[in-house]
Amino acid sequence: MGVDVHPRNYSLTGPLNARAVEVGLANAEWYRTSIPRKQMKELMQRSDGRATRDTLVWLGLLVLFGGLGVTFWGSWLCVPFFLAYGVLYGSSGDSRWHECGHGTAFKTQWKNEAVYQIACFMMVRNPAVWRWSHARHHTDTIIVGRDPEIIAPRPPQLWKIALAFFGLLDVPQALGAMLRYAAGRLNDAERDYIPAGEQHKVFSVARIWVAIYAATLLACVLLHSILPLMLIGLPRFYGAWHHIMTGLTQHIGLAEDVLDHRLNCRTVYINPLSRFVYWNMNYHVEHHMFPMVPYHALPRLHAAMKDDCPPPYPSFWAAYKEIVPTLLRQLRDPEYFVHRELPPTARRMPASSSPQAAAAE
Amino acid sequence: MADGWIDACAADDIDEEDVIRFDHTGRTFAIYRTEGDRYFATDGLCTHEKVHLADGFVMGTIIECPKHNGRFDVRTGEAKGAPVCVNLATYPVKVEAGRVLLQIG
Numbered sequence: 001m002g003v004d005v006h007p008r009n010y011s012l013t014g015p016l017n018a019r020a021v022e023v024g025l026a027n028a029e030w031y032r033t034s035i036p037r038k039q040m041k042e043l044m045q046r047s048d049g050r051a052t053r054d055t056l057v058w059l060g061l062l063v064l065f066g067g068l069g070v071t072f073w074g075s076w077l078c079v080p081f082f083l084a085y086g087v088l089y090g091s092s093g094d095s096r097w098h099e100c101g102h103g104t105a106f107k108t109q110w111k112n113e114a115v116y117q118i119a120c121f122m123m124v125r126n127p128a129v130w131r132w133s134h135a136r137h138h139t140d141t142i143i144v145g146r147d148p149e150i151i152a153p154r155p156p157q158l159w160k161i162a163l164a165f166f167g168l169l170d171v172p173q174a175l176g177a178m179l180r181y182a183a184g185r186l187n188d189a190e191r192d193y194i195p196a197g198e199q200h201k202v203f204s205v206a207r208i209w210v211a212i213y214a215a216t217l218l219a220c221v222l223l224h225s226i227l228p229l230m231l232i233g234l235p236r237f238y239g240a241w242h243h244i245m246t247g248l249t250q251h252i253g254l255a256e257d258v259l260d261h262r263l264n265c266r267t268v269y270i271n272p273l274s275r276f277v278y279w280n281m282n283y284h285v286e287h288h289m290f291p292m293v294p295y296h297a298l299p300r301l302h303a304a305m306k307d308d309c310p311p312p313y314p315s316f317w318a319a320y321k322e323i324v325p326t327l328l329r330q331l332r333d334p335e336y337f338v339h340r341e342l343p344p345t346a347r348r349m350p351a352s353s354s355p356q357a358a359a360a361e
Numbered sequence: 362m363a364d365g366w367i368d369a370c371a372a373d374d375i376d377e378e379d380v381i382r383f384d385h386t387g388r389t390f391a392i393y394r395t396e397g398d399r400y401f402a403t404d405g406l407c408t409h410e411k412v413h414l415a416d417g418f419v420m421g422t423i424i425e426c427p428k429h430n431g432r433f434d435v436r437t438g439e440a441k442g443a444p445v446c447v448n449l450a451t452y453p454v455k456v457e458a459g460r461v462l463l464q465i466g
Contacts, residue, residue, distance in 0.1 A: 027410050037379075038376075041376075102430045103430045107420075131444060132443070135443075138428060139428065139429070195446055198443055198446065290427070291427070292418050292426075
Protein backbone atom coordinates (compact mmCIF):
# COMPACT_ATOMS: atom_id res chain seq x y z
CA MET A 1 0.00 0.00 0.00
CA GLY A 2 1.46 3.40 -0.92
CA VAL A 3 1.91 6.17 1.57
CA ASP A 4 -0.03 9.41 1.13
CA VAL A 5 2.45 12.27 0.92
CA HIS A 6 1.03 15.76 1.12
CA PRO A 7 3.53 18.40 0.03
CA ARG A 8 3.29 21.75 1.78
CA ASN A 9 2.67 24.82 -0.35
CA TYR A 10 5.90 26.84 -0.25
CA SER A 11 4.76 29.45 -2.75
CA LEU A 12 5.11 33.05 -1.61
CA THR A 13 1.80 33.73 -3.31
CA GLY A 14 0.08 30.68 -1.78
CA PRO A 15 -2.20 30.39 1.26
CA LEU A 16 0.62 29.73 3.76
CA ASN A 17 1.91 33.27 3.30
CA ALA A 18 -1.29 34.72 4.73
CA ARG A 19 -1.37 31.96 7.35
CA ALA A 20 2.13 32.86 8.55
CA VAL A 21 1.08 36.49 8.88
CA GLU A 22 -2.10 35.49 10.73
CA VAL A 23 -0.33 33.36 13.37
CA GLY A 24 2.53 35.77 13.93
CA LEU A 25 5.30 33.88 12.15
CA ALA A 26 5.92 36.64 9.59
CA ASN A 27 8.20 39.55 10.46
CA ALA A 28 8.28 38.24 14.01
CA GLU A 29 10.60 38.76 16.92
CA TRP A 30 13.26 36.03 17.01
CA TYR A 31 15.17 34.56 19.92
CA ARG A 32 18.57 36.16 20.48
CA THR A 33 21.34 35.05 22.80
CA SER A 34 22.09 37.63 25.44
CA ILE A 35 25.52 39.13 24.79
CA PRO A 36 26.73 42.22 26.66
CA ARG A 37 26.44 45.33 24.52
CA LYS A 38 30.13 46.18 24.91
CA GLN A 39 31.16 42.76 23.63
CA MET A 40 28.62 42.93 20.82
CA LYS A 41 29.99 46.28 19.69
CA GLU A 42 33.47 44.80 19.50
CA LEU A 43 32.18 41.88 17.45
CA MET A 44 30.33 44.19 15.05
CA GLN A 45 33.40 46.36 14.36
CA ARG A 46 34.15 46.71 10.66
CA SER A 47 37.52 46.91 8.98
CA ASP A 48 38.80 46.93 5.43
CA GLY A 49 42.01 45.03 6.12
CA ARG A 50 40.88 41.42 6.34
CA ALA A 51 38.38 41.56 3.46
CA THR A 52 40.82 43.48 1.24
CA ARG A 53 43.48 40.84 1.83
CA ASP A 54 41.02 38.01 1.20
CA THR A 55 39.67 39.69 -1.93
CA LEU A 56 43.14 40.29 -3.39
CA VAL A 57 43.99 36.63 -2.73
CA TRP A 58 40.69 35.54 -4.27
CA LEU A 59 41.00 37.67 -7.42
CA GLY A 60 44.72 36.88 -7.69
CA LEU A 61 44.04 33.15 -7.58
CA LEU A 62 41.30 33.55 -10.19
CA VAL A 63 43.78 35.27 -12.52
CA LEU A 64 46.51 32.72 -11.75
CA PHE A 65 44.41 29.59 -12.21
CA GLY A 66 42.48 31.06 -15.12
CA GLY A 67 45.75 32.02 -16.79
CA LEU A 68 47.25 28.57 -16.26
CA GLY A 69 44.03 26.99 -17.54
CA VAL A 70 44.28 29.05 -20.72
CA THR A 71 48.00 28.29 -21.05
CA PHE A 72 47.45 24.56 -20.89
CA TRP A 73 44.17 24.59 -22.83
CA GLY A 74 44.05 21.64 -25.18
CA SER A 75 45.86 19.29 -22.83
CA TRP A 76 44.78 17.45 -19.71
CA LEU A 77 47.07 19.70 -17.72
CA CYS A 78 44.46 22.45 -17.85
CA VAL A 79 41.95 20.35 -15.87
CA PRO A 80 43.20 20.96 -12.31
CA PHE A 81 43.58 24.66 -12.98
CA PHE A 82 40.04 24.97 -14.27
CA LEU A 83 38.76 22.91 -11.33
CA ALA A 84 40.35 25.41 -8.95
CA TYR A 85 39.22 28.38 -11.04
CA GLY A 86 35.68 27.01 -11.12
CA VAL A 87 35.42 26.73 -7.33
CA LEU A 88 36.77 30.26 -6.88
CA TYR A 89 34.23 31.53 -9.43
CA GLY A 90 31.14 29.37 -8.92
CA SER A 91 31.46 28.84 -5.14
CA SER A 92 33.52 31.66 -3.65
CA GLY A 93 31.29 33.94 -5.70
CA ASP A 94 28.38 32.74 -3.57
CA SER A 95 29.97 33.65 -0.24
CA ARG A 96 31.22 37.03 -1.54
CA TRP A 97 27.76 37.78 -2.91
CA HIS A 98 26.34 36.94 0.51
CA GLU A 99 28.71 38.81 2.81
CA CYS A 100 29.01 41.90 0.64
CA GLY A 101 25.23 41.93 0.22
CA HIS A 102 25.01 42.29 3.98
CA GLY A 103 27.56 45.10 3.71
CA THR A 104 29.67 43.61 6.48
CA ALA A 105 32.80 42.39 4.65
CA PHE A 106 34.41 45.81 4.28
CA LYS A 107 34.12 48.95 6.36
CA THR A 108 34.04 51.03 3.16
CA GLN A 109 30.68 50.65 1.50
CA TRP A 110 31.79 51.12 -2.12
CA LYS A 111 34.10 48.14 -1.68
CA ASN A 112 31.19 46.01 -0.46
CA GLU A 113 29.14 47.17 -3.42
CA ALA A 114 31.91 46.56 -5.98
CA VAL A 115 32.58 42.99 -4.82
CA TYR A 116 28.81 42.39 -4.53
CA GLN A 117 28.29 43.34 -8.18
CA ILE A 118 31.18 41.12 -9.38
CA ALA A 119 29.99 38.16 -7.30
CA CYS A 120 26.37 38.60 -8.42
CA PHE A 121 27.50 38.43 -12.03
CA MET A 122 29.52 35.28 -11.37
CA MET A 123 26.60 33.60 -9.61
CA VAL A 124 24.00 34.86 -12.14
CA ARG A 125 22.05 36.42 -9.30
CA ASN A 126 20.50 39.73 -10.11
CA PRO A 127 21.85 42.12 -7.43
CA ALA A 128 18.53 43.81 -6.75
CA VAL A 129 16.37 40.66 -6.82
CA TRP A 130 18.70 38.73 -4.54
CA ARG A 131 19.21 41.59 -2.12
CA TRP A 132 15.48 41.60 -1.45
CA SER A 133 15.18 37.84 -1.54
CA HIS A 134 17.90 37.51 1.05
CA ALA A 135 16.42 40.24 3.24
CA ARG A 136 13.20 38.19 3.33
CA HIS A 137 15.24 35.05 4.12
CA HIS A 138 16.58 36.82 7.20
CA THR A 139 13.19 38.20 8.23
CA ASP A 140 11.36 34.91 7.86
CA THR A 141 14.02 32.20 7.94
CA ILE A 142 12.48 28.88 6.85
CA ILE A 143 8.95 30.18 7.41
CA VAL A 144 6.84 28.33 4.84
CA GLY A 145 5.12 30.66 2.40
CA ARG A 146 7.41 33.56 3.32
CA ASP A 147 11.05 32.54 2.81
CA PRO A 148 12.03 32.54 -0.91
CA GLU A 149 15.32 30.72 -0.17
CA ILE A 150 14.04 27.36 1.13
CA ILE A 151 16.05 25.03 -1.07
CA ALA A 152 14.60 21.67 -0.01
CA PRO A 153 10.82 21.93 0.36
CA ARG A 154 9.27 18.82 1.88
CA PRO A 155 9.05 16.25 0.50
CA PRO A 156 12.47 16.93 -1.02
CA GLN A 157 13.07 16.50 -4.72
CA LEU A 158 16.43 14.79 -4.56
CA TRP A 159 17.09 15.04 -8.28
CA LYS A 160 16.93 18.83 -8.01
CA ILE A 161 19.46 18.83 -5.20
CA ALA A 162 21.75 16.50 -7.17
CA LEU A 163 21.56 18.70 -10.27
CA ALA A 164 22.36 21.79 -8.17
CA PHE A 165 25.87 20.46 -7.51
CA PHE A 166 26.67 21.38 -11.10
CA GLY A 167 24.17 24.19 -11.57
CA LEU A 168 22.23 22.13 -14.08
CA LEU A 169 18.83 23.36 -13.01
CA ASP A 170 19.31 26.64 -11.21
CA VAL A 171 21.72 28.25 -13.67
CA PRO A 172 19.53 27.76 -16.76
CA GLN A 173 16.66 29.13 -14.65
CA ALA A 174 18.82 32.07 -13.61
CA LEU A 175 19.81 32.75 -17.20
CA GLY A 176 16.14 32.60 -18.20
CA ALA A 177 15.31 35.03 -15.40
CA MET A 178 18.09 37.33 -16.60
CA LEU A 179 16.51 37.42 -20.07
CA ARG A 180 13.09 38.02 -18.49
CA TYR A 181 14.44 40.92 -16.40
CA ALA A 182 16.22 42.32 -19.46
CA ALA A 183 12.80 42.33 -21.13
CA GLY A 184 11.45 44.29 -18.16
CA ARG A 185 9.34 41.58 -16.50
CA LEU A 186 9.07 40.30 -12.89
CA ASN A 187 6.97 37.38 -11.68
CA ASP A 188 4.37 37.59 -8.88
CA ALA A 189 6.72 36.32 -6.14
CA GLU A 190 9.38 38.89 -7.08
CA ARG A 191 6.82 41.64 -6.98
CA ASP A 192 5.92 40.41 -3.46
CA TYR A 193 9.35 41.14 -1.99
CA ILE A 194 10.89 43.80 -4.27
CA PRO A 195 9.50 47.29 -3.62
CA ALA A 196 8.13 49.01 -6.73
CA GLY A 197 10.70 51.79 -6.48
CA GLU A 198 13.56 49.29 -6.67
CA GLN A 199 12.36 47.27 -9.63
CA HIS A 200 14.00 49.38 -12.34
CA LYS A 201 17.43 48.38 -10.96
CA VAL A 202 16.64 44.73 -11.74
CA PHE A 203 16.15 45.49 -15.42
CA SER A 204 19.18 47.73 -16.02
CA VAL A 205 21.70 45.26 -14.53
CA ALA A 206 20.16 42.36 -16.48
CA ARG A 207 20.64 44.26 -19.75
CA ILE A 208 24.34 44.82 -19.01
CA TRP A 209 24.80 41.13 -18.23
CA VAL A 210 23.08 40.08 -21.46
CA ALA A 211 25.56 42.25 -23.33
CA ILE A 212 28.52 40.61 -21.52
CA TYR A 213 27.30 37.09 -22.24
CA ALA A 214 26.60 38.04 -25.87
CA ALA A 215 30.17 39.32 -26.19
CA THR A 216 31.51 36.11 -24.65
CA LEU A 217 29.51 33.98 -27.06
CA LEU A 218 30.69 36.12 -29.96
CA ALA A 219 34.30 35.59 -28.84
CA CYS A 220 33.67 31.83 -28.84
CA VAL A 221 32.40 32.01 -32.41
CA LEU A 222 35.29 34.15 -33.59
CA LEU A 223 37.90 31.97 -31.85
CA HIS A 224 36.17 28.69 -32.79
CA SER A 225 36.63 27.67 -29.13
CA ILE A 226 34.63 27.44 -25.91
CA LEU A 227 37.60 28.84 -24.01
CA PRO A 228 35.96 32.26 -23.38
CA LEU A 229 32.97 30.44 -21.85
CA MET A 230 35.31 28.36 -19.69
CA LEU A 231 36.33 31.64 -18.08
CA ILE A 232 32.94 33.44 -18.05
CA GLY A 233 29.71 31.54 -17.51
CA LEU A 234 30.60 27.85 -17.46
CA PRO A 235 32.51 28.00 -14.12
CA ARG A 236 29.13 28.70 -12.54
CA PHE A 237 28.31 25.11 -13.55
CA TYR A 238 31.55 23.21 -13.08
CA GLY A 239 32.58 25.11 -9.93
CA ALA A 240 29.23 25.13 -8.12
CA TRP A 241 29.69 21.93 -6.15
CA HIS A 242 31.49 23.47 -3.19
CA HIS A 243 28.88 26.13 -2.48
CA ILE A 244 26.15 23.51 -2.70
CA MET A 245 28.08 21.19 -0.38
CA THR A 246 28.39 23.97 2.19
CA GLY A 247 25.00 25.55 1.55
CA LEU A 248 23.05 22.34 2.08
CA THR A 249 24.30 22.17 5.64
CA GLN A 250 22.72 25.51 6.55
CA HIS A 251 19.07 24.58 7.14
CA ILE A 252 18.12 21.33 5.37
CA GLY A 253 16.18 18.82 7.44
CA LEU A 254 15.74 21.18 10.39
CA ALA A 255 12.55 22.69 11.77
CA GLU A 256 10.27 24.91 9.71
CA ASP A 257 8.13 27.68 11.19
CA VAL A 258 10.12 28.27 14.35
CA LEU A 259 11.38 31.64 15.61
CA ASP A 260 14.68 30.41 16.97
CA HIS A 261 17.73 30.16 14.71
CA ARG A 262 19.26 27.59 17.05
CA LEU A 263 16.57 25.18 15.86
CA ASN A 264 16.63 25.86 12.10
CA CYS A 265 20.32 26.54 11.35
CA ARG A 266 23.47 24.43 11.62
CA THR A 267 26.92 25.48 12.74
CA VAL A 268 29.50 23.07 11.35
CA TYR A 269 33.26 22.97 11.93
CA ILE A 270 34.99 22.70 8.56
CA ASN A 271 38.51 22.81 7.14
CA PRO A 272 40.37 26.14 6.65
CA LEU A 273 40.31 25.96 2.85
CA SER A 274 36.54 25.56 2.78
CA ARG A 275 36.23 28.36 5.32
CA PHE A 276 38.14 30.64 2.93
CA VAL A 277 35.90 29.65 0.02
CA TYR A 278 32.78 29.93 2.19
CA TRP A 279 33.86 32.99 4.19
CA ASN A 280 32.99 31.40 7.54
CA MET A 281 29.27 30.91 6.83
CA ASN A 282 29.64 27.51 8.48
CA TYR A 283 28.88 29.53 11.65
CA HIS A 284 25.35 29.77 10.43
CA VAL A 285 23.40 29.96 13.69
CA GLU A 286 25.63 32.86 14.66
CA HIS A 287 25.24 34.61 11.31
CA HIS A 288 21.46 34.43 11.36
CA MET A 289 21.13 35.54 14.96
CA PHE A 290 23.53 38.47 14.52
CA PRO A 291 23.85 39.31 10.80
CA MET A 292 25.72 42.55 11.51
CA VAL A 293 28.78 40.63 12.72
CA PRO A 294 31.37 40.40 9.88
CA TYR A 295 32.46 37.00 8.63
CA HIS A 296 35.91 37.32 10.16
CA ALA A 297 34.43 37.82 13.66
CA LEU A 298 32.08 34.82 13.50
CA PRO A 299 34.51 32.41 15.23
CA ARG A 300 34.70 34.86 18.16
CA LEU A 301 30.91 35.23 18.18
CA HIS A 302 30.62 31.45 18.17
CA ALA A 303 32.85 31.25 21.25
CA ALA A 304 30.71 33.86 22.97
CA MET A 305 27.37 32.11 22.40
CA LYS A 306 28.06 28.40 22.02
CA ASP A 307 26.82 27.56 25.53
CA ASP A 308 23.43 28.87 24.47
CA CYS A 309 23.29 26.73 21.32
CA PRO A 310 23.02 23.07 20.38
CA PRO A 311 26.44 21.49 19.90
CA PRO A 312 28.04 22.32 16.54
CA TYR A 313 28.59 19.52 14.04
CA PRO A 314 32.26 18.53 14.15
CA SER A 315 32.65 18.00 10.38
CA PHE A 316 30.93 17.93 7.00
CA TRP A 317 30.72 14.18 7.48
CA ALA A 318 28.80 14.58 10.75
CA ALA A 319 26.39 17.05 9.16
CA TYR A 320 25.74 14.86 6.13
CA LYS A 321 25.28 11.77 8.30
CA GLU A 322 22.21 13.58 9.57
CA ILE A 323 21.12 15.36 6.38
CA VAL A 324 21.05 12.43 3.96
CA PRO A 325 18.93 10.03 6.09
CA THR A 326 16.63 12.94 6.97
CA LEU A 327 16.02 13.77 3.31
CA LEU A 328 15.38 10.12 2.52
CA ARG A 329 12.89 9.82 5.38
CA GLN A 330 11.15 13.04 4.34
CA LEU A 331 10.41 11.45 0.96
CA ARG A 332 7.80 9.26 2.66
CA ASP A 333 7.17 11.40 5.73
CA PRO A 334 7.27 15.13 4.92
CA GLU A 335 6.36 16.00 8.51
CA TYR A 336 9.62 14.55 9.79
CA PHE A 337 12.47 16.91 10.71
CA VAL A 338 15.49 17.00 13.02
CA HIS A 339 14.77 18.42 16.47
CA ARG A 340 17.84 20.27 17.66
CA GLU A 341 18.24 19.78 21.40
CA LEU A 342 19.29 22.81 23.38
CA PRO A 343 21.95 22.16 26.03
CA PRO A 344 21.12 22.59 29.74
CA THR A 345 23.07 25.86 29.72
CA ALA A 346 20.82 27.38 27.05
CA ARG A 347 18.00 29.83 27.60
CA ARG A 348 14.59 28.83 26.26
CA MET A 349 12.29 31.02 24.23
CA PRO A 350 9.33 31.87 26.48
CA ALA A 351 6.44 29.59 25.50
CA SER A 352 4.00 32.46 25.92
CA SER A 353 5.71 34.40 23.13
CA SER A 354 5.83 31.49 20.74
CA PRO A 355 3.49 31.78 17.78
CA GLN A 356 4.19 28.15 16.95
CA ALA A 357 1.84 27.31 19.78
CA ALA A 358 -0.83 29.39 18.14
CA ALA A 359 -0.10 27.80 14.77
CA ALA A 360 -0.48 24.36 16.24
CA GLU A 361 -3.89 25.10 17.71
CA MET B 362 8.75 68.28 30.55
CA ALA B 363 9.31 71.97 29.72
CA ASP B 364 8.50 73.62 26.37
CA GLY B 365 7.93 70.20 24.86
CA TRP B 366 11.38 68.92 25.85
CA ILE B 367 11.42 65.50 27.46
CA ASP B 368 14.15 64.30 29.80
CA ALA B 369 15.26 61.04 28.15
CA CYS B 370 18.45 59.94 29.91
CA ALA B 371 21.78 61.04 31.31
CA ALA B 372 24.30 62.04 28.67
CA ASP B 373 26.69 59.42 30.00
CA ASP B 374 24.13 56.66 29.65
CA ILE B 375 25.14 56.43 26.00
CA ASP B 376 28.69 55.43 25.09
CA GLU B 377 30.41 57.31 22.32
CA GLU B 378 29.44 55.91 18.89
CA ASP B 379 26.49 54.08 20.35
CA VAL B 380 22.73 54.15 20.62
CA ILE B 381 20.11 53.43 23.27
CA ARG B 382 16.40 52.82 23.14
CA PHE B 383 14.00 55.31 24.76
CA ASP B 384 10.30 54.50 25.14
CA HIS B 385 7.81 57.26 25.85
CA THR B 386 4.00 57.33 25.82
CA GLY B 387 3.73 54.17 23.76
CA ARG B 388 6.33 55.27 21.21
CA THR B 389 9.90 54.12 20.84
CA PHE B 390 12.91 56.23 19.90
CA ALA B 391 16.63 55.72 19.32
CA ILE B 392 19.05 58.23 20.82
CA TYR B 393 22.58 58.34 19.42
CA ARG B 394 25.87 59.71 20.66
CA THR B 395 28.41 60.15 17.88
CA GLU B 396 32.04 61.20 17.92
CA GLY B 397 32.61 64.59 19.50
CA ASP B 398 29.74 64.09 21.94
CA ARG B 399 27.04 64.99 19.43
CA TYR B 400 23.57 63.62 20.16
CA PHE B 401 20.77 62.77 17.74
CA ALA B 402 17.38 61.09 17.95
CA THR B 403 15.24 59.20 15.47
CA ASP B 404 12.27 56.89 15.52
CA GLY B 405 13.31 53.70 17.25
CA LEU B 406 12.13 51.19 14.67
CA CYS B 407 13.64 50.55 11.26
CA THR B 408 11.36 51.71 8.42
CA HIS B 409 12.00 48.48 6.52
CA GLU B 410 10.67 46.10 9.14
CA LYS B 411 9.87 46.65 12.78
CA VAL B 412 13.27 46.09 14.34
CA HIS B 413 14.71 48.15 17.18
CA LEU B 414 17.62 50.21 15.90
CA ALA B 415 19.02 50.37 19.44
CA ASP B 416 20.30 46.81 18.87
CA GLY B 417 22.14 48.01 15.78
CA PHE B 418 25.61 49.34 15.14
CA VAL B 419 26.70 52.98 14.99
CA MET B 420 29.52 53.81 12.57
CA GLY B 421 30.30 57.50 12.49
CA THR B 422 26.90 59.07 11.84
CA ILE B 423 25.39 55.90 10.34
CA ILE B 424 23.14 53.47 12.21
CA GLU B 425 22.95 49.95 10.80
CA CYS B 426 19.81 47.95 11.45
CA PRO B 427 20.60 44.69 13.28
CA LYS B 428 18.31 42.55 11.14
CA HIS B 429 19.02 43.39 7.50
CA ASN B 430 21.95 45.80 7.74
CA GLY B 431 19.90 48.68 6.31
CA ARG B 432 21.62 52.01 7.02
CA PHE B 433 20.39 55.46 7.97
CA ASP B 434 22.16 58.76 8.57
CA VAL B 435 21.24 59.56 12.17
CA ARG B 436 21.62 63.31 11.56
CA THR B 437 18.95 63.49 8.87
CA GLY B 438 17.21 60.11 9.03
CA GLU B 439 18.11 59.56 5.37
CA ALA B 440 17.85 55.93 4.21
CA LYS B 441 21.18 55.09 2.57
CA GLY B 442 19.98 52.33 0.23
CA ALA B 443 18.31 48.93 -0.01
CA PRO B 444 16.85 47.27 1.91
CA VAL B 445 15.79 50.55 3.51
CA CYS B 446 13.97 52.95 1.21
CA VAL B 447 11.97 55.15 3.62
CA ASN B 448 13.70 57.81 5.73
CA LEU B 449 13.51 57.81 9.54
CA ALA B 450 11.81 60.64 11.38
CA THR B 451 14.31 62.68 13.39
CA TYR B 452 13.78 64.76 16.54
CA PRO B 453 15.60 67.75 18.06
CA VAL B 454 17.97 66.86 20.89
CA LYS B 455 19.87 69.00 23.38
CA VAL B 456 22.04 68.30 26.40
CA GLU B 457 21.53 70.39 29.53
CA ALA B 458 23.09 69.78 32.93
CA GLY B 459 24.23 66.34 31.85
CA ARG B 460 20.78 65.28 30.72
CA VAL B 461 19.68 64.45 27.17
CA LEU B 462 16.43 66.22 26.26
CA LEU B 463 14.24 65.24 23.34
CA GLN B 464 11.58 67.32 21.57
CA ILE B 465 9.12 64.78 20.27
CA GLY B 466 6.43 67.18 19.17
